[in-house]
Each structure stands twice: as structure tokens, then as C-alpha cells.
Amino acid sequence: MHAWFALAAKDIRLLLRNRGALFFTVGWPMLVAIFFGLIFGGGGGSSRPKVALVVQEQHAATERFAQSVLKLDTLEVERLDAAKAEEQVRQGKRSAAIVLPEGFGERSARTFSGDPPQIELWLDPSRKAERAMIEGMLMKLGGEAMFSAISDPSARQQWLATSRGDLDRVDPASRQQFSDFYDALDAMMATPQASAPTTQGDAGAGAGFTPLAVTAREITVAKRGPSNGFAISFTQGMFWALMGALMSFVTSLVLERMQGTWNRLRSAPLTAGSILLGKALACFAVMLTSLLLMSAVGALVFGVVPHSLPKLLLAFIAAAIAFTGLMMLLASIGRSVQSASGAAWAVMMPLAMVGGAMIPLFVMPPWMLQLSNLSPVKWAVLGIEGAIWRGFSFAEMATPVAILLATGVLCGGLGAWRITRQPA
Amino acid sequence: MIRIDSVRKQFGSTVALDGLSLDVRPGEIFGLLGPNGAGKSTTMALLTGLQTPDAGTVSVLGGDPRNPALRARIGLTPQSLALYEQLSGRENLDFFARMFGLRGERLKQRVDAALDFVQLADRQHDRAGGYSGGMQRRLNLAAAIVHEPELILLDEPTAGVDPQSRNALFDNVLALKSAGRTIVYTTHYMEEVERLCDRVAIVDRGRVLAVDSVPGLLRTYGGVPVLVIERGGRIERIETNDPLRALNEIAAVGPIDTFHVERPRLEQVFLHLTGRSLRD
Ligand SMILES: Nc1ncnc2c1ncn2[C@@H]1O[C@H](COP(=O)(O)OP(=O)(O)OP(=O)(O)O)[C@@H](O)[C@H]1O
Ligand SMILES: [Mg+2]
Numbered sequence: 001m002h003a004w005f006a007l008a009a010k011d012i013r014l015l016l017r018n019r020g021a022l023f024f025t026v027g028w029p030m031l032v033a034i035f036f037g038l039i040f041g042g043g044g045g046s047s048r049p050k051v052a053l054v055v056q057e058q059h060a061a062t063e064r065f066a067q068s069v070l071k072l073d074t075l076e077v078e079r080l081d082a083a084k085a086e087e088q089v090r091q092g093k094r095s096a097a098i099v100l101p102e103g104f105g106e107r108s109a110r111t112f113s114g115d116p117p118q119i120e121l122w123l124d125p126s127r128k129a130e131r132a133m134i135e136g137m138l139m140k141l142g143g144e145a146m147f148s149a150i151s152d153p154s155a156r157q158q159w160l161a162t163s164r165g166d167l168d169r170v171d172p173a174s175r176q177q178f179s180d181f182y183d184a185l186d187a188m189m190a191t192p193q194a195s196a197p198t199t200q201g202d203a204g205a206g207a208g209f210t211p212l213a214v215t216a217r218e219i220t221v222a223k224r225g226p227s228n229g230f231a232i233s234f235t236q237g238m239f240w241a242l243m244g245a246l247m248s249f250v251t252s253l254v255l256e257r258m259q260g261t262w263n264r265l266r267s268a269p270l271t272a273g274s275i276l277l278g279k280a281l282a283c284f285a286v287m288l289t290s291l292l293l294m295s296a297v298g299a300l301v302f303g304v305v306p307h308s309l310p311k312l313l314l315a316f317i318a319a320a321i322a323f324t325g326l327m328m329l330l331a332s333i334g335r336s337v338q339s340a341s342g343a344a345w346a347v348m349m350p351l352a353m354v355g356g357a358m359i360p361l362f363v364m365p366p367w368m369l370q371l372s373n374l375s376p377v378k379w380a381v382l383g384i385e386g387a388i389w390r391g392f393s394f395a396e397m398a399t400p401v402a403i404l405l406a407t408g409v410l411c412g413g414l415g416a417w418r419i420t421r422q423p424a
Numbered sequence: 425m426i427r428i429d430s431v432r433k434q435f436g437s438t439v440a441l442d443g444l445s446l447d448v449r450p451g452e453i454f455g456l457l458g459p460n461g462a463g464k465s466t467t468m469a470l471l472t473g474l475q476t477p478d479a480g481t482v483s484v485l486g487g488d489p490r491n492p493a494l495r496a497r498i499g500l501t502p503q504s505l506a507l508y509e510q511l512s513g514r515e516n517l518d519f520f521a522r523m524f525g526l527r528g529e530r531l532k533q534r535v536d537a538a539l540d541f542v543q544l545a546d547r548q549h550d551r552a553g554g555y556s557g558g559m560q561r562r563l564n565l566a567a568a569i570v571h572e573p574e575l576i577l578l579d580e581p582t583a584g585v586d587p588q589s590r591n592a593l594f595d596n597v598l599a600l601k602s603a604g605r606t607i608v609y610t611t612h613y614m615e616e617v618e619r620l621c622d623r624v625a626i627v628d629r630g631r632v633l634a635v636d637s638v639p640g641l642l643r644t645y646g647g648v649p650v651l652v653i654e655r656g657g658r659i660e661r662i663e664t665n666d667p668l669r670a671l672n673e674i675a676a677v678g679p680i681d682t683f684h685v686e687r688p689r690l691e692q693v694f695l696h697l698t699g700r701s702l703r704d
Contacts, residue, residue, distance in 0.1 A: 006522040010508070017510040260506030264567065267472040267500040268523040269492035 003270055007278025008285060015248055015286060024244035025290050033230065033237025033294060037302060040229030049130050050076045052085035052097040059105025061145075068141050069098060075137065089122050089219045095130045096123035098138065099217075108145060109162045116213045117142070124391060125218045135214050142211030160186055230302040231389045232360050234294060238384055239357035239377060241290040242323040246330070247344060249283040253331040254340040257419070272420040280324050280412060287320035295388075306388045311397055315383035318404035322376050325408035328415030332422075348377075356381040376407040425450045425575065425606050426471065431480035433466055433630075440466040442630035443480070448608060453601050455621030456610040457690065463630040464610040465503050468579045471608070472500050485575060496524055499573035501564050503580045503610075509553030513544050513563050516552055517570050524571035538566040542596060558589025565596060576600060576607045582616065594620060614690040624690075626697055633697040638690065645696045646688025653683040 015021050055066050070077050077098075080088065085097035099120035107117040119138055123131055148155070160182055170178055256262050256279075265275050295312060298304035306312040330347060334340025352358060354368060355377025364372065372378040383400035386392030426448035433441040441463045448454045456464045469475040470482050473489035487494045507516050517535045526534055539545045542562035547555065552563055565581055578597070582590050597620055600607060609621060617624050618638050625635045634641060651667040653660050653674060664670040667685045674680060695701060 002527070003523060003525075006519060010511070010519050013515070014508060014510050260502035260504040261508060263469075263472075263474055263502045264500065264506035264520065265523060266474050267495060267498065267502075268520070269494075269496040269525065270523060271492065 003274060004278045004281055007275060008282035011249070011252060011279060011282035012286060014252065015282075018248070021244070021248035021251075025241060025248055025286060026244075026293065028244060029237040029239075029241035029290065029294060030297065031237075032240050033234045033298065034302075035233070036236060037230035037233035040232055048074060048076045049095040049133070050078075050093070051134065052080045052088055052094050053077050054080060054082045054085045054097055054099040056082065056100060057102045057105060061108045062100050062105035064148075065104070065108065065141065065145050066100060068145065069138075072137060072141075075134070086122060086219060089124070092124075096121055096134055098134065108142075109159060110166050116211060119212055119214045121214055121216045122219050123216065124220060131216065138212055138214055146211050156186070228303055228389075230298060230304045231385075234298040234302065234304045235381055235384050235388065236357055236360075237298075238291055238294050238319075239352060239355075239381060241294055242287055242319060242380065243348060243352070243357075245283060245287045245290060246323050246327045246348070247341060249279065249286070249324075249327045250331045250334075250340050250344045251337050253279055253327070253419075254334055254337050258336065273416060276328065276416045276419060280328060283324045283327050284320050287323055288316055291316045291320065304388060307391045308387055311387035311392060311394065312384070314397060314401060315380075315387045318383055318401040318408075319380035321408035322380060322404035322411075323408075325410065325412030325415070326376065328419070329411040330415070332415040332418035351375040351377045354378070361385070376404065379403045379407075425485065426454075426608070427481075427483045428467070428470070429481045429483075431470060431477040431482060433463075433470065433475060433478050440630055441470075441477070444627070444630055444632055445480075446625055446632060446635070448606060449623075450606050451601070451604060452622040453597065453607045453609055453620050455617040455624040456608065456627055457612065457614065457617050457624050457694075458610075458627035459612055461629075462627045464627060465579055466630075467627075468500065468503075468577050468608070468610065471577055472498055496571065497573050498575045498577065499568035499571065500577045501568040501579060501581050503583065505560050505564050506567065507552045507560060507563055509551065511552060512549050513552055513555070513559075513566075514539065514548040516563060517566055520567045521570045526571055534570050534572065538570040541569070541599075542566040543592065556589075558585045558592075561585050561589065561593065562596075565593065569600065574605060576605050578607060578609045580610055580612075582611070582613070614694075617690060626690075626694060628698050634693070641690065641693050642688050645693040646690075647692055647696065649688065650686040651683065652686060654681045655679065656681075 015025070053066060053069055055062060066079070069075075070079065078094075080097070082099070085094070085099075088094045089097050099122060101118055101120055104117045104119070107115060121131060121134060123134075163182055164179070167175055167179055256265075262275075266272060295304070295306065295316075299306065326348075330344040331340055333343045352375075354372045355375035356364065356372060357377050359368075361369065361372065361378065361381060379400040382390075383397060383404060386397055386400065390396075426446065428444060428446040430443045430445055431441050432439070432443055444463065444467065446454075446467070456467060458464055466475060470477055471484055471489055473491070473495060476490065482489065485494055485497055489495060489498065508519070511519065514535060517538050518531065521531050521534055521538075536545070539548050542565055544559060544563060544566065547559065552560060555563065561581060561583070565578070568576060568578070581597075582593055585593065594616075597607060597609065609616070611617060621638065623635060623637050624641060626633045626641070634645060636644065648663045648665050649667050651662040651664055651670050653662070653671070655674075655678065662670055662674075671680075671683060691701070
């Protein structure tokens with residue numbers, strides 16, 4: 001145990017003192033992520049969810065509410081017809097559609113009686129974060145709509161007339177209370193000094209009142225692209241982070257074996273397996289750290305906020321294990337640094353090319369997508385994308401994660417077996 | 425301490441060891457003298473379990489060196505420098521000591537002691553890559569003894585070292601012997617063997633040609649001393665086992681301008697045993 005950590009600590013220290021290796025595991029991936037993110041037009045600071053607004057009736061109150069939704073600066077809203085909105089949500093072009101159905105205006109005029117106005121949200125079931133955010137904003141708008149109905153004189157008169165007319169529908173026990181409340185409100189709001197509504201209104205309304213009822217309709221996204229160009233470029237950058245660490249450790253392992261240090265380690269009371277395990281541990285730690293660093297910068301600076309942090313961590317761990325295994329196998333091929341790193345490039349570049357590290361998976365033609373299944377790079381990219389923007393469930397994550405783990409164990413085992421068999 | 429019996433080791437078609445047998449006694453400095461490719465490093469690799477014999481047996485400290493617990497009692501300085509150039513001298517020793525299971529206070533003490541031993545304490549925080557060749561060789565030795573092994577295997581520890589560093593290394597080796605360690609020392613420099621080793625095995629082509637103390641080897645294989653005299657402008661070489669008597673007899677006949685005695689050296693022993701010179 002102690003020996004593994006000492007071995008790994010030594011390798012990490014060596015990496016930190018090697019400027020070239022450090023650049024290729026941290027600097028270069030970051031440059032790729034930022035540079036290509038800008039090319040993909042990721043910028044624009046548009047991390048606001050794109051949302052469609054569908055209005056299914058003609059009603060003054062509905063229209064007022066629709067205008068307030070359009071004015072929200074936390075969402076990028078466009079007014080579309082129902083079919084178009086549904087299509088765009090299905091295609092992942094918009095995260096959700098806010099639908100104001102028939103009867104919305106009518107119901108919003110009757111604040112304290114009947115059902116609250118209904119709003120439908122059409123969105124993918126995986127978009128839980130967006131759903132909570134949009135619902136919260138709609139509730140706030142609903143509350144504001146009610147207050148503005150009360151404070152605008154003509155709207156208030158209309159609202160009071162409807163409300164008074166509805167008194168017979170209110171629970172008899174509180175009928176008188178509501179009637180008094182409307183009178184008081186009318187008198188109070190008519191006085192010019194009283195410009196702002198007070199919280200008395202809420203007190204009079206009693207418990208259990210909500211300005212809106214939001215129901216969700218699930219629309220599963222057929223083929224989804226990322227919301228932000230940086231989401232693509234940061235995934236590519238993460239591949240380069242894995243690749244940089246892989247190359248650094250292929251070099252360090254081959255170098256170690258060519259120098260006397262390998263023999264000195266082998267002459268210590270350690271098995272060859274545990275020496276290699278120490279190397280693998282260091283490689284894994286460097287890969288994971290580099291990936292976490294990338295995702296932190298991506299999230300904090302470029303708005304690439306992963307859809308699920310635990311899933312992202314899972315994808316990172318699986319990808320780092322796979323690449324550590326590949327590192328071990330590739331290091332067992334060459335007997336010199338040149339031949340080993342040459343072989344590593346020759347193997348990794350085609351895998352990266354078809355694996356979606358250069359050409360994003362979601363723009364690949366079908367035949368290439370088929371081919372990409374053979375590349376472990378694809379599964380690393382898919383796992384990371386799954387956690388960042390594809391909104392994978394844990395069940396959907398299982399395939400890439402399992403393939404990556406299998407790759408890591410098989411390649412790592414084969415590589416270690418080859419290395420320990422080779423004479424010192 | 426060490427018993428190697430009729431060991432054969434082949435790499436592809438190259439026969440590195442061809443029935444090599446050796447016995448090393450506790451507390452001695454045992455030399456392995458032989459030309460390039462004789463099989464010295466291969467022997468060291470067998471002694472540390474890095475290689476497995478194709479035939480024959482290897483026993484070290486009463487066991488098989490492929491057993492890790494036993495290797496904790498052995499220290500090896502590989503022929504090629506086995507150091508991390510990007511780590512400081514101290515970091516190198518600290519790391520290798522950990523690999524031999526040292527921890528905590530004892531780890532620190534042993535690293536300090538090893539640095540002092542090879543006189544690198546003042547440069548301990550500099551990167552090993554920046555050390556001179558001699559300093560790197562000393563650090564290479566320190567890394568082999570940091571865990572206080574009973575058996576120390578030095579594979580050409582003076583390669584590429586100036587005379588001063590070489591003397592410092594000799595002092596280190598002799599100090600280790602005084603401390604009761606057993607040392608196996610390979611080299612192709614006869615002077616080193618003559619100066620350090622209690623017993624020497626002369627190896628060539630994977631076989632031991634002779635084992636004895638240096639005087640013993642010289643007696644058996646070195647041939648007789650040669651008395652060289654110069655008189656009347658002529659140089660005469662007289663082979664004799666008793667140069668003093670021969671000199672007296674000649675001096676009684678007439679005056680001698682100069683004289684000296686050529687004693688046999690290991691070079692002659694090697695020539696005698698193999699029919700060729702050690703440095704070819
Ligand atoms: N790992 C190996 N693979 C192939 N051949 C080897 C290997 N190790 C040693 N040999 C061969 O075995 C023979 C003995 O080599 P060894 O290194 O033991 O010699 P040596 O006495 O240490 O020589 P030197 O003085 O040059 O260090 C040489 O012919 C060498 O080429
Ligand atoms: Mg050698």
C-alpha cells in the first residue's frame with residue numbers, strides 16, 4: 001500500500017517537474033477547449049436556457065402573462081406555434097416549451113376561486129434542473145401578475161367585478177371574509193398614496209393558495225446537440241488531457257525501464273506488478289485531476305455546466321481507468337521512448353479520429369458512428385457528453401462506463417503481463 | 425552467503441553464463457573481474473532475482489533471491505546510473521528507502537546517514553541531474569546502502585569517475601567492509617581488484633576461470649618475476665623466483681647501471697588464463 005503511494009507520488013512529482021509533460025496534460029487541452037469553443041461559436045455568454053412560448057388562446061390576461069414571460073432575461077424565449085415548439089423541444093433545440101392553454105386567462109381572473117391557472121411545460125424528463133428553474137420563474141410571474149391585476153385601475157375593476165361575481169362559488173364560511181377583503185382592497189388601491197400592494201392580500205387569501213399550477217408533459221429528445229459550443233470543445237479538450245497524460249506516462253514507463261531505475265526497483269522487495277500498479281495509480285490520478293480541472297474551468301468560466309455531477313465523476317473515473325490501461329499496453333510495445341511514443345500516436349490517433357474526439361459524435365454520418373463503437377475514445381467521449389449535456393440516466397451511462405472499465409482492465413492487464421514477462 | 429552452482433543463462437542465441445559457479449563468504453569483498461560481455465552484470469541480475477537461471481541454482485543469504493523478503497537484505501548499484509535526474513539527491517534516497525520498507529524516523533535517519541556516507545549532504549537538495557559524474561556515482565552507491573543491506577552488490581561502481589571520486593568510493597567500500605558487510609564488486613580494472621578485493625573470480629565468456637586471493641592468483645598463474653638490468657648500454661631480462669640473489673650474483677661480476685624488478689600482475693594472470701589481454 002505504502003509503496004504504491006510512494007511510487008505514484010514520485011511519478012507525479014516527476015511529471016510536475018517536466019514542463020513538456022505538464023503542458024500536454026493541462027495547458028494544451030485547455031487551449032483546445034477554449035480555441036475550438038470559440039470557433040464553434042460557443043461564446044455569446046448564452047448559457048440561458050432556450051425556451052419556446054406557446055399561447056393557445058386569445059385573452060387579455062393571457063397576453064399580459066405571455067408578454068411578461070417574453071421579457072424574462074433569465075430565459076431566451078421565442079413565441080412559436082404548438083407544433084413548431086414541440087418539434088424544437090424534441091430535437092433538443094430548445095430545452096422546454098411553456099404552454100399557456102385555453103382557459104388560462106379566464107382562470108387567472110379568478111384568483112381565489114376555482115382552480116388556479118394551468119401552465120403546461122413540455123420538456124425532456126432528464127431536464128430536471130431546467131424544469132425547477134422554469135417553474136420557479138413562472139410562479140414568480142404568476143404572483144406578480146396577480147399583484148399587477150390589483151394595482152392597475154382598469155384591470156383591478158375588471159378583476160374585482162369577476163371576483164365579486166364569483167363569491168357564490170367560494171366556500172360559504174369565508175364568503176363574507178372575501179367580500180370584505182375586496183371592498184377594503186378597492187378602497188385602499190383607489191387612494192393615490194397607496195401605490196404598492198401590501199401583504200394583507202396574502203393574509204386575507206388564506207393558506208393553500210398558489211398563483212399557478214404547472215404540469216409537465218414529457219417529450220423525449222430524439223437527437224440532442226449541446227446547448228453551448230464549449231460543451232463540445234471541452235469534451236475534446238478532455239480527450240487531449242487524457243491523451244497528454246497517456247503519452248507522458250508511456251514515456252515515463254519506457255524511460256524508467258531503460259534507465260537503471262527499473263532494475264533498482266525490481267531489486268527492491270516489490271513485485272513487478274506492484275511497481276506497475278504504482279505507475280498506473282499515478283497515471284490515473286493525473287488524468288482525473290486534469291479532467292476535474294478542465295470541467296471546473298468549463299463550468300465556472302464557459303458555462304459548460306454538467307447536467308449531473310455524480311455522472312460526470314463516474315464518466316471521468318471510467319475514462320481515466322480506460323486510458324491508464326491503454327497507457328500500460330502501449331508502454332509494453334516499444335523498447336525505446338521513440339518507438340513507444342510513435343506506436344502510441346499511431347494507435348491513438350485513428351481511435352480518436354473515429355471516436356469523436358475530433359469530429360463530434362452527433363454530427364457523424366451513420367457509418368462512422370457504427371465504426372466509432374470500436375474505439376474506446378468514443379465511449380469516453382460519450383460518457384462525458386452523457387454527463388455534461390446528453391442528460392444520460394444512470395442506465396444509459398452503464399454502457400460506456402462498462403466498456404471503459406473493461407478496456408482499462410483488459411489493456412492494463414495485458415500490458416502489465418507483457419512488461420513483467422520481458423527481461424530486465 | 426552466496427552460492428552459485430553451475431548456472432547457465434542464455435539470451436536468444438547468446439550464452440551469457442555457461443556453467444558459472446561461485447561461493448562468496450560472509451564479510452569479504454569478492455571481486456568479479458572480466459572483460460565486457462563476460463557475464464558480470466548477468467550474475468548480479470541473478471543475485472537480485474532480476475533474472476532466473478536456465479539451469480543450475482542460485483542461493484543468496486540462504487534463500488532464493490526471487491523471494492521479495494530476502495531482497496530487502498540486499499543492496500544493488502546497477503551498472504547504469506539508476507537515479508531520477510529530476511529529483512534531488514535526498515528525494516532519490518528517500519524514495520528508494522521507502523521502496524525497501526523504511527518509514528518515519530528511521531527513514532529520515534538512514535537518508536541522512538547515507539548522504540553523509542557519500543559526502544553529499546551539502547548538495548542533498550540539488551537535482552541529481554545537475555550532479556557531476558562522480559557525485560552521481562556516489563549517490564548511486566548511497567541508494568544501494570540506504571536500507572542497510574547485509575549484502576551489497578556493486579556493478580562497476582566507478583565507471584566514468586575521476587581518480588579523486590574513485591578514491592572516495594574505495595574508502596566507502598572499505599568502510600562498508602569494516603562495518604561487517606559482504607560485498608560483491610565487479611570491474612574490469614585490475615587495480616581496483618588488487619586494492620580492494622579479498623578474493624577474486626576471473627570470469628570470461630560466462631565461466632569462472634580461477635578464484636583466489638590476488639597474491640594466490642599471481643603465485644599460481646602470474647609466472648615468475650623478471651629482473652631487468654642495464655649494464656654497458658644493454659638491457660637484460662632475467663626470469664627468477666629470487667631476484668635479490670640473482671642481482672647479487674650479477675653485481676659480483678661487474679658494475680650495473682640500473683635495475684628493477686617486474687612483478688607479475690593480474691594482467692599476466694588474465695593473459696595466461698584466456699590467451700588474450702583483458703583490455704582488448
Ligand atoms: N537482457 C539481455 N538480452 C540479451 N542479451 C543479453 C542481455 N543481458 C546480457 N546479455 C548478453 O549476455 C552477455 C553477458 O552480458 P553482461 O552484461 O552480463 O556482461 P558484463 O560482464 O556485465 O559486461 P560489461 O563489462 O560490458 O558490463 C553479453 O553478450 C550480453 O550481450
Ligand atoms: Mg556489466
